[in-house]
Amino acid sequence: MTVDTMAAIRQTFFQECEEQLSEMEVGLLAMDEGNADSETVNAVFRAVHSIKGGAGAFKLTALVQFAHTFETALDFVRSGKLHPTADVMKPMLRAADVLADLVEASRDGKEIDESSYAAIAAEVKALTMIDGAEEVEEVIDFQPTVIDFGLPDLTPEPAAAPVHDYRVGFTPRPELYANANEAVLVIRELSRLGQAETTCDVSAVPDLETIDPNGAYLSWNIKLSSEVAIEAVREVFEFVEGEAEISVEADGQPEISDADIAALLAQALGSAPAAESEQASNVTNAEGPVQSDPVQPEQVASETALPPAQVAEAVKTVAVPTQTTIRVEFDRVDRLINLVGELVINQAMLSQRVIEANFAGSSSVIIGLEELEQLTREIQESVMAIRAQPVKPLFQRMSRIVREVADATGKQVRLKTDGEATEVDKTVVERLAEPLTHMIRNAVDHGIESPEERIAAGKPPEGNVRLSAAHRSGRIVIEITDDGAGINRQKVRASAIKKGLISADAQLSDSDIDNLLFLPGFSTAATISSISGRGVGMDVVKRSILALGGRISISSRPGFGSTFSMSLPLTLAVLDGMAVSVAGQTLVVPLTAIVETLKPKKGEIHGIGADSRVMAIRNTFVPLIDVGTQMGFREAPADPEHSVAILVETGGGARNALLVDSIQDQRQVVIKSLEANYGTVAGIAAATILGDGRVALILDVDALVTGSFEDQIAAAARYGTEG
Amino acid sequence: MQDVSSSANSANREFVAFRVGAQEFCIDIMGVREIRGWTPATPLPHAPAYVRGVINLRGAVLPIVDLAMRFGLGLTEPTPRSVIIVVQVYQQVVGLLVDAVSDILTTSEASMQPTPDVASDLAKNFVKGVYAVEGRMISIVTLESVLPIAAKAAA
Numbered sequence: 001m002t003v004d005t006m007a008a009i010r011q012t013f014f015q016e017c018e019e020q021l022s023e024m025e026v027g028l029l030a031m032d033e034g035n036a037d038s039e040t041v042n043a044v045f046r047a048v049h050s051i052k053g054g055a056g057a058f059k060l061t062a063l064v065q066f067a068h069t070f071e072t073a074l075d076f077v078r079s080g081k082l083h084p085t086a087d088v089m090k091p092m093l094r095a096a097d098v099l100a101d102l103v104e105a106s107r108d109g110k111e112i113d114e115s116s117y118a119a120i121a122a123e124v125k126a127l128t129m130i131d132g133a134e135e136v137e138e139v140i141d142f143q144p145t146v147i148d149f150g151l152p153d154l155t156p157e158p159a160a161a162p163v164h165d166y167r168v169g170f171t172p173r174p175e176l177y178a179n180a181n182e183a184v185l186v187i188r189e190l191s192r193l194g195q196a197e198t199t200c201d202v203s204a205v206p207d208l209e210t211i212d213p214n215g216a217y218l219s220w221n222i223k224l225s226s227e228v229a230i231e232a233v234r235e236v237f238e239f240v241e242g243e244a245e246i247s248v249e250a251d252g253q254p255e256i257s258d259a260d261i262a263a264l265l266a267q268a269l270g271s272a273p274a275a276e277s278e279q280a281s282n283v284t285n286a287e288g289p290v291q292s293d294p295v296q297p298e299q300v301a302s303e304t305a306l307p308p309a310q311v312a313e314a315v316k317t318v319a320v321p322t323q324t325t326i327r328v329e330f331d332r333v334d335r336l337i338n339l340v341g342e343l344v345i346n347q348a349m350l351s352q353r354v355i356e357a358n359f360a361g362s363s364s365v366i367i368g369l370e371e372l373e374q375l376t377r378e379i380q381e382s383v384m385a386i387r388a389q390p391v392k393p394l395f396q397r398m399s400r401i402v403r404e405v406a407d408a409t410g411k412q413v414r415l416k417t418d419g420e421a422t423e424v425d426k427t428v429v430e431r432l433a434e435p436l437t438h439m440i441r442n443a444v445d446h447g448i449e450s451p452e453e454r455i456a457a458g459k460p461p462e463g464n465v466r467l468s469a470a471h472r473s474g475r476i477v478i479e480i481t482d483d484g485a486g487i488n489r490q491k492v493r494a495s496a497i498k499k500g501l502i503s504a505d506a507q508l509s510d511s512d513i514d515n516l517l518f519l520p521g522f523s524t525a526a527t528i529s530s531i532s533g534r535g536v537g538m539d540v541v542k543r544s545i546l547a548l549g550g551r552i553s554i555s556s557r558p559g560f561g562s563t564f565s566m567s568l569p570l571t572l573a574v575l576d577g578m579a580v581s582v583a584g585q586t587l588v589v590p591l592t593a594i595v596e597t598l599k600p601k602k603g604e605i606h607g608i609g610a611d612s613r614v615m616a617i618r619n620t621f622v623p624l625i626d627v628g629t630q631m632g633f634r635e636a637p638a639d640p641e642h643s644v645a646i647l648v649e650t651g652g653g654a655r656n657a658l659l660v661d662s663i664q665d666q667r668q669v670v671i672k673s674l675e676a677n678y679g680t681v682a683g684i685a686a687a688t689i690l691g692d693g694r695v696a697l698i699l700d701v702d703a704l705v706t707g708s709f710e711d712q713i714a715a716a717a718r719y720g721t722e723g
Numbered sequence: 724m725q726d727v728s729s730s731a732n733s734a735n736r737e738f739v740a741f742r743v744g745a746q747e748f749c750i751d752i753m754g755v756r757e758i759r760g761w762t763p764a765t766p767l768p769h770a771p772a773y774v775r776g777v778i779n780l781r782g783a784v785l786p787i788v789d790l791a792m793r794f795g796l797g798l799t800e801p802t803p804r805s806v807i808i809v810v811q812v813y814q815q816v817v818g819l820l821v822d823a824v825s826d827i828l829t830t831s832e833a834s835m836q837p838t839p840d841v842a843s844d845l846a847k848n849f850v851k852g853v854y855a856v857e858g859r860m861i862s863i864v865t866l867e868s869v870l871p872i873a874a875k876a877a878a
Contacts, residue, residue, distance in 0.1 A: 342782030585765065631768035677816050678777065678786040678871065681767055687777060687784045695765040695777045695784055 013054045014107045015327070020047040021100050025396045028096050032089040036077070041084075045074045049239065051103065056180035062114065063102045064180065066121060070095045073127045075185075079192065082127055091123040094407075097400050163194070163225050165251035166233055171219035176243035178214065183244075187220060189236045194226025219245075330426075333386050337573055340376075340383045341670040341689075347376045348691040384571055388423040391469045391478075394433060395420050398440045398467055405444040412451050412461055413444050418468035424476050425571035431548055432478070432568070435541040439480050439564055440465065442538070447484035447562055457559065459483070476570055481563040487556040489513045496522065514554040514562075518542045519653055539653075546650075546702075549575055549592050575671055577688075577698065579664040580646070583633035586696045587660070588669055588688060593701040595647040595655065597663060600640040613637075615645055615657045622647065625704060626659045630683060648701045656705045671698070738854075740826035740861050741808065744796045747861045748821075749828060749854070754810045754866055758824055761805040772798070774871050775820060780809065786871060787818040793869055794845045812866045819869070828861070830854055835863065 027044035030036070052067035073092065076082035084092075098117040105112045168190065172183050190196060198220055205217045224233065230250055237246045351369055395417045406413040424432075448454075448463035455461055466481040489510060496502045496516045508516075516522060520539040545552045550568035569575070577588035578597075604616045605624060614621040624645070628634045638659055645657040669688035672695075674681060685700035738749040739758075764776030764787045773792035777784045787807060791799045799805065799820055807818040835852040849869060850862040 338782050345779075345782070633766070633768070672782070672784045674777070674784055676814075677784060678767070678774075682769055684768065687765075689779045689782065689784075693779050694763070695779050697765065697767070 010058060013058065014103070016054065017051055017103045017107075020051050021096075021103060022393055022396060023047045024096055024099070025399070028089070028093055029396075029399060031077075031084045032086075032093065034084075036084040038078070041074070041078050045071065045078050046239070048074060048099065051099065053179045053181065055103075055106065057178070058106070060102075060106045062112065063099075063106050066095075066102055066117070067099060069121050069125050070099060073124045076128050088127060091120060091127065093403060094120050095124045097403070100400075163227050164230070166222075166224040166226065166230065167247075167249045167251060168222040168224055168233065169219070169245065169247040170222065170237075171245035172216045172240070173243055173245070174212075174214055174216045176240050177216060179243060181240050181243065183218070183220070186236060186240055187222065190222055190224060190233070193228050193233060193236070194224055196225075197223040199223075328386075333383075337383055337387065340380050341573070341672075344376055344380055344670065345689050345691065345693065347372055349693055352691055384425070384573065385423075387426045387571070389426050389429060390421050390423050391429060391432075391476075392420040394429050394436065395467055395469070397433065398436060401437055401440045402444055402465060405441050406448075409445055410450065411444060411448050411463060413448050413463045413465055415440075416464060416466045418466065419470045422469040422471060422476060423570075424469075424568070425573065427572045428476075428548060428568060428570070431544065431572075435544045435566075436467075436478070436480075438538075438541050440467070443480055443482040443484070443562075443564075447482035449485050453485075457485075471570075472567070474570065475567050477565060477567050479563055479565040481561060483561040486558040486560055486562055487514050487517070487554070489558070492516055511555070514556050515653075517554065518552070542653075543702075546592060548572065549590060551592060573671060574668050575688075575698065576666070577669050578646070578666050579690075579696070580627075580644070580660040581662045581664060582631065582660050583628045585631075585633060586664065586690060586694075587627065587631075588696055588698040589646060589648070589658065589660075590685070590698065590701065591666065593648045593650070595649050598645045598647060598657070600643065600645050600659075602641060605640045611637075613640075615640075617647065617657070622655050622657050623705075624657045624659055627699070627704075628659075628661070630704060648705070650702045650705050654705060658699075658701075658704070669696075669698070735829050735831050738828040738830065738861075738863070739808065739824060740828055741806070741821040741824045743790045743794060743799075743821050746796070747825060747859055748790075748850075748864050749826075749861045750808070750810065750864050750866060752827065754812060756809040756811050756816065759807050759809065759818075761801045761803060761807060761820070771871060775801075778807075778818065780816070780818070783816065785809065785816060785818050787820050788869060788871060789820045790864075790869070791820075791822075794849060795843075796845075810866060812870055815870060817870055826856075828854065828856060830856075838862070 024044050024047035027040045027047070030040050031044070048067055048071045052064055052071055055063040055067060070092075073082065073095075077084055077088070082088060098120050101117070102112060170183070170186065172181075176183065187196075187198060191198070199222075201219045201221065202217070204219070205211075211217075226233070230248060233248050234246075237244070237248075240246070351373065354365060354369060399415045399417075402413050402415040405411075443465045444463075448465065449457065449459075451461035454463065464483045466479070468479045468481075470477050492513055493502075493508070493516070496513075496519070497504050497506075499521055501516065501519050501522060502508065517538045518541075520537070522537055522539065542552055545566055545568070548568055549572070550566055552564065552566045554562060554564055556562035575588075576591040578591055578594060580587050580589055598615075598617065600615060606614050606616065606621070608614050613624040613626075615624045616622075624640070626637045628638050629636070638661065640659060643659045643661055644663055645659055646663075647655060647657050649655050672687045672689060674684065674687050674697075681697075683700055683704040685698045685703075687695050687697050690696050737752040739752050739755050740747055740749040742748075759780075762778050764778045766776040767774060767786070770776070773789045775787040775789050777786050779785070789799045791797055799822065801820060804823075806821050806824055808821060808824070809816060809818050811817075835854060838846050838850045838852055846862075849865055851865045852863045854861045854863065
């Protein structure tokens with residue numbers, strides 16, 4: 001196998017792992033909520049099992065071992081020996097986190113120190129030690145040929161239901177073992193359904209000389225008396241379908257003749273000529289021709305290099321896609337989006353030209369244009385939808401953060417999520433992860449009180465954090481609500497005064513105080529802790545939200561908790577902007593930065609220093625930035641009385657007035673990269689293409705503001721101590 | 724389009740020749756994506772004088788380098804008949820503003836002569852060799868050094 005194909009299969013495996021992990025997480029959370037129906041438990045088991053199977057093929061020993069431990073515990077839940085109570089689910093959820101870590105580490109080729117998760121592994125393992133029960137492989141005593149799997153404690157109570165007799169033929173192929181499945185587990189599962197009489201056929205085992213250690217030579221015939229339907233019997237083989245010859249027949253049907261079995265065996269052997277598999281010999285404990293050391297199945301699997309088809313099959317047999325999807329490279333979608341953006345611009349250009357050319361009288365041209373416009377818009381929406389993905393995976397990650405922080409702080413917290421199916425552009429989802437993580441951490445660490453404090457306040461000991469997403473007028477609104485103590489405004493105020501962020505006699509409304517949390521330099525001391533004290537404050541959160549073209553606000557009720565709400569664009573490919581004219585050029589100011597627009601009056605503009613000006617806005621002086629001179633479009637500063645001032649707020653909360661010649665309109669623009677062919681330009685965030693086909697530049701308000709006035713007194717006063 | 728191949732060498736290469744002021748230059752045709760007319764460019768703030776700004780090339784933002792300015796021959800006064808040669812160098816696509824495209828040359832590597840040893844910055848920095856074609860001297864432009872990479876470093 002070439003290195004390339006192997007790498008490609010590996011990549012596919014890890015992509016599948018992502019899906020399995022998310023399915024597992026969904027299932028576990030449902031179980032934790034008390035919805036442990038057999039379908040859910042099976043889905044979780046299947047997910048872990050298939051990760052184990054694939055990992056075995058890639059010799060990821062640590063991952064296989066941990067998955068095996070986890071899987072065993074899940075199998076106990078599946079078989080009803082373990083009930084998914086809170087005490088059971090807690091280690092399970094943490095095991096899921098470890099599994100995700102191990103998958104990630106394996107993907108990146110990193111090592112995870114086993115000691116870091118040994119405790120969780122032990123805890124999960126302990127779950128399977130209940131009532132003296134141990135991993136069953138070690139308990140079952142196998143006879144060379146006839147095996148009775150009717151373990152007394154596993155046999156269902158004799159019931160009045162009619163008993164069917166089934167004849168089951170089971171001939172594993174080498175793939176079954178190679179995919180880290182075990183014949184014994186299947187037979188055990190089968191024996192749970194009723195009274196089973198199992199016969200092992202060893203006639204196909206060849207001589208020692210010709211034996212292939214990776215081969216499969218054993219087959220089983222099971223006579224099963226059970227009250228379950230034939231479908232239930234077939235279901236047992238769900239995981240090994242395609243990896244074994246399986247026949248299930250109800251008695252009364254023609255029995256399987258020896259010839260049939262011989263034919264089946266011949267078929268199985270035909271696909272893999274050679275010898276007894278090590279697992280099989282281990283399982284049957286036969287005095288067989290192979291005297292190998294007892295080898296754990298996962299190790300065998302890991303020593304077996306699989307041809308691509310089998311790996312693909314191993315992954316495929318378990319993944320049950322609910323919807324048909326295709327994987328497409330991100331680049332291709334991006335290219336399509338660019339082209340559609342171009343189509344939109346072209347269509348706008350065409351409309352403009354037609355109007356200019358005075359075709360307006362011709363109604364057929366106008367109708368055609370309108371149809372084109374509608375089509376273009378629909379195409380644009382559909383193309384954008386390709387990149388859209390639900391926020392669900394992101395929200396799932398947050399449940400892990402909640403668990404971790406709650407564990408570290410000794411709090412009891414439950415995360416509830418709403419609107420997980422809400423779709424946003426992939427780029428937005430990706431860039432939301434960090435600020436969201438930080439806010440969730442904050443909500444648990446600072447928002448939710450300790451169980452004792454909660455009880456003292458007359459609340460249940462378990463706190464709630466609610467994470468919700470919803471579409472609202474073309475934007476996505478994400479809210480994080482906790483039912484904790486709310487913001488301690490006195491403390492916040494005192495802290496802000498101490499840090500010099502506000503003056504001691506400042507008159508601030510409650511919401512003004514809440515918003516102090518977003519000031520750079522606020523979170524440095526006082527609120528530090530092992531979890532959130534990573535030198536990242538809410539100012540950073542706010543900045544990343546603003547960078548996404550979003551807004552964030554807080555509302556808090558002392559004693560009842562706080563809500564952080566974010567309003568974000570659905571995509572980063574378009575931006576709401578205000579088109580302005582400066583020295584004959586059209587520039588776009590992102591709407592999210594704009595507070596208001598003003599017409600400067602005589603006397604409102606004051607000079608400060610050699611070439612700086614400020615503008616008086618309701619008794620405060622705001623630095624005035626002449627965009628024309630800043631951009632180098634003209635030498636002499638513009639006359640404020642013939643200009644428009646745009647009051648903008650930066651990510652840091654600083655306010656400035658931008659002086660432009662005039663405002664054209666407000667519009668949505670398609671963002672185009674300047675970096676690709678040129679490079680970054682100070683004060684410019686990106687470019688866009690206007691209806692007339694010309695390029696317009698989008699202002700980077702933050703850079704423009706901080707680059708021009710950092711040495712001014714106003715800035716120093718505003719920022720106080722360093723953030 | 725005339726063929727002026729000087730040898731039957733298998734390593735024949737095609738060049739696009741163009742005029743900048745009174746001088747003739749050429750670049751390898753493999754680097755040329757298209758040739759188009761001049762459209763007014765949007766000026767970029769804080770850009771070097773030889774960067775005329777950016778234009779829209781079917782949805783991509785294309786920086787325009789005024790080759791005359793770049794070569795120290797003074798600013799080009801673009802007219803609707805001015806030509807932009809769109810070139811690709813590695814991942815970067817850039818438009819070169821020139822006065823006119825004059826020729827497509829087929830010539831071999833072997834017939835390239837070293838740049839005459841003159842004191843000019845143009846010769847030293849942007850020309851990797853010259854061709855003699857029917858009594859004309861055509862300088863081969865080093866594309867890599869023409870591009871406005873400086874802008875990246877400045878930001």
